[in-house]
Amino acid sequence: MSKARNLFAGLLIAAVGIGGLASTASAAAPMNVKVAPYAGTKVKVAKKLKVIVSCSKDCAAKVKVTLYTPVGNSTVKGGQNLKANRGWITGMVLTGYGVNVLRNHYRYSRLKVAVTARNLKNGTIRKRTKFFRFRLG
Structure with missing residues (x-):
């Protein structure tokens, strides 16, 4: 049970991190x-x-x-x-x-x-x- 919980927590943290990177990249793109x-x-x-x-x-x-x-x-x-x-x-x-x-x-x-x-x-x-x-x- 603890392995499944750790795997789920790891996937959740990775998904939040990737989503945060994508949103800051599009928002911080300078005007050309x-x-x-x-x-x-x-x-x-x-x-x-x-x-x-x-x-x-x-x-x-x-x-x-x-x-x-x-x-x-x-x-x-x-x-x-x-x-x-x-x-x-x-x-x-x-x-x-x-x-x-x-x-x-x-x-x-x-x-x-x-x-x-x-x-x-x-x-x-x-x-x-x-x-x-x-x-x-």
């Missing part, structure tokens, strides 16, 4: 912030420079997009609340002069995307910065 160029590994030279921003959990995202060229730099900012795992297509709209400059100097230009995302559940903040190169369309 992803930034990627729209359609490819490089940003296409065009009037609209597009990137995709997403979070693994519901978040409030702020984006700062900076274009670095040999001629000069330009920055735009924006923000939006995002649902979990839903992409937000954002970026920068260039003038005609800006498109011509970028077309002539795309090899030496970079697009910097800095994302600050705040988790809407617990308020933790994640920051992610990526640099992208350009490709001709």
